[in-house]
Amino acid sequence: MNQKLAMVIDSSKCIDCKGCMAACKQANGVSRGAWRNWIKEAVPPFVNGPGGSKKLGHGHFQPGACMHCDEPSCVQACPTGATYKNALDGTVVIDPKLCIGCGNCIKACPYGARFRDPQKRIADKCDYCPERRAAGLAPACVDTCPTKARVFGDINDPNSEAAKLLAANQGKVVRVVAKNRDTKPNMYYIASTAPDGWAVQPVDPLSFDFLAGVVAPVVKWAVGLSSLGVLAMLGRQLFAGAGPHDHGGKPADERPTGDKKEDGHA
Amino acid sequence: MRNLKRHDASDIFIHWFNAASWLVLLITGLGLIKNERLNPLGAWLPDALRALFGGGSAGGAVLLVIHEVAGVLWVLGILAYLAVNARGARFFLKEIFSVRPGDMSWIIRKMGRMTVGIGGELPPQGYYNMGQKAFAQASVAGGVAIVLSGAVLLLSDKLLPASATVLIGWAVTVHYLAVGLVFAGLLVHIYMAAISPEEKPGFRSMFTGVVPEDYARHHHGLWVETLDKGDTGTK
Numbered sequence: 001m002n003q004k005l006a007m008v009i010d011s012s013k014c015i016d017c018k019g020c021m022a023a024c025k026q027a028n029g030v031s032r033g034a035w036r037n038w039i040k041e042a043v044p045p046f047v048n049g050p051g052g053s054k055k056l057g058h059g060h061f062q063p064g065a066c067m068h069c070d071e072p073s074c075v076q077a078c079p080t081g082a083t084y085k086n087a088l089d090g091t092v093v094i095d096p097k098l099c100i101g102c103g104n105c106i107k108a109c110p111y112g113a114r115f116r117d118p119q120k121r122i123a124d125k126c127d128y129c130p131e132r133r134a135a136g137l138a139p140a141c142v143d144t145c146p147t148k149a150r151v152f153g154d155i156n157d158p159n160s161e162a163a164k165l166l167a168a169n170q171g172k173v174v175r176v177v178a179k180n181r182d183t184k185p186n187m188y189y190i191a192s193t194a195p196d197g198w199a200v201q202p203v204d205p206l207s208f209d210f211l212a213g214v215v216a217p218v219v220k221w222a223v224g225l226s227s228l229g230v231l232a233m234l235g236r237q238l239f240a241g242a243g244p245h246d247h248g249g250k251p252a253d254e255r256p257t258g259d260k261k262e263d264g265h266a
Numbered sequence: 267m268r269n270l271k272r273h274d275a276s277d278i279f280i281h282w283f284n285a286a287s288w289l290v291l292l293i294t295g296l297g298l299i300k301n302e303r304l305n306p307l308g309a310w311l312p313d314a315l316r317a318l319f320g321g322g323s324a325g326g327a328v329l330l331v332i333h334e335v336a337g338v339l340w341v342l343g344i345l346a347y348l349a350v351n352a353r354g355a356r357f358f359l360k361e362i363f364s365v366r367p368g369d370m371s372w373i374i375r376k377m378g379r380m381t382v383g384i385g386g387e388l389p390p391q392g393y394y395n396m397g398q399k400a401f402a403q404a405s406v407a408g409g410v411a412i413v414l415s416g417a418v419l420l421l422s423d424k425l426l427p428a429s430a431t432v433l434i435g436w437a438v439t440v441h442y443l444a445v446g447l448v449f450a451g452l453l454v455h456i457y458m459a460a461i462s463p464e465e466k467p468g469f470r471s472m473f474t475g476v477v478p479e480d481y482a483r484h485h486h487g488l489w490v491e492t493l494d495k496g497d498t499g500t501k
Contacts, residue, residue: 079438103434229454
């Protein structure tokens with residue numbers, strides 16, 4: 001069976017040390033000002049204390065990154081196939097050679113996982129550190145996490161740490177899902193997590209909606225009609241012959257004078 | 267029989283240079299679109315074209331480089347033509363954008379005659395007939411749109427900032443639309459010129475530069491009339 005690389009996160013273990021964010025930037029040479037992963041923070045609520053007093057409750061930190069969805073809205077928005085779902089390991093990949101930097105995928109991702117790299121001028125995001133995986137290492141963020149909040153592995157392999165953790169918490173696993181559309185993210189949070197509801201609705205840029213919804217069908221119809229016309233003419237030529245071929249119109253000397261043109265082209 | 271001069275060597279060159287550029291750019295371009303909502307014929311086409319040039323990502327990258335180089339050469343070739351034969355280019359543009367009374371009737375009747383065999387007599391035509399004019403107009407307008415949107419796409423990952431992604435997105439849309447519509451016309455153009463027996467002398471003139479006078483009289487009567495009036499004789 002093909003792999004399905006995923007991250008299983010116990011966000012209650014996260015201490016917001018930002019080690020994963022720093023390690024990712026260091027390992028992947030992410031451009032200044034850009035981040036491939038994040039830690040989101042749920043603001044501690046005011047709760048009722050003893051004697052009618054109020055006190056701060058518990059906050060919560062939530063590590064995250066590209067969720068390598070099974071139904072990725074970013075892939076559906078990419079015009080060149082530069083972003084695609086890798087069938088072998090389940091990761092959502094950006095091919096830098098084919099990306100033209102149009103930015104469709106950035107708006108299409110409801111999790112804000114993508115950005116346009118200011119230096120490379122193309123889309124970038126978490127790729128689960130393929131160089132490190134090839135060398136037998138876990139992604140940089142997983143390796144560096146001091147509390148082991150992030151667990152990474154092939155969840156199709158029941159012996160992987162990630163699959164075991166998922167199995168041990170069956171029925172208690174939650175995901176952060178886009179508004180109005182489940183993109184089937186492969187980022188699993190154990191028991192509960194916060195903040196929730198921050199994922200937005202995936203949107204295609206107007207230019208892409210217009211292209212896919214109007215322009216592509218119009219072009220198909222135009223080419224189809226023109227092909228039909230050519231076939232009709234060809235059929236007539238082959239089966240009916242060119243037909244009586246009076247070259248149309250009266251002889252030149254009987255015609256009214258056309259507008260003059262310069263004797264320019266010769 | 268007398269021949270009338272119709273095209274300069276530079277006209278013939280730019281026509282075939284344009285045709286070759288279209289062939290290369292269309293094929294490589296089809297290999298660059300890959301999206302289930304955009305594929306004109308399905309994902310197998312970009313996959314096959316990419317496989318032809320090394321497969322997958324590497325093949326796609328080769329297609330992109332060929333497309334970009336051919337696109338720049340196409341523009342340079344057209345600029346070179348404009349520099350060599352600006353007079354011819356001006357004449358061409360003036361002719362294709364001047365639609366005469368009777369031209370609309372001509373194109374409707376012509377389509378009827380060529381497909382179902384009815385349409386009646388055709389009004390006389392000038393240097394270009396209305397079908398040629400319509401396709402030339404589409405090629406020129408489409409060509410401008412293709413070049414401008416193509417320039418945006420060429421520069422998108424070289425020069426343009428993230429704030430320009432709206433522009434880049436629309437460039438993709440315009441590029442697709444312009445190529446698609448000109449291609450629809452191109453099918454008819456190729457049939458009329460190269461396959462239909464009627465226009466064979468016109469097709470040959472795209473190599474020799476000249477057309478027989480009787481063909482010209484029948485197909486481009488108003489043009490020959492102006493030649494007669496200008497008494498330019500064999501050209």
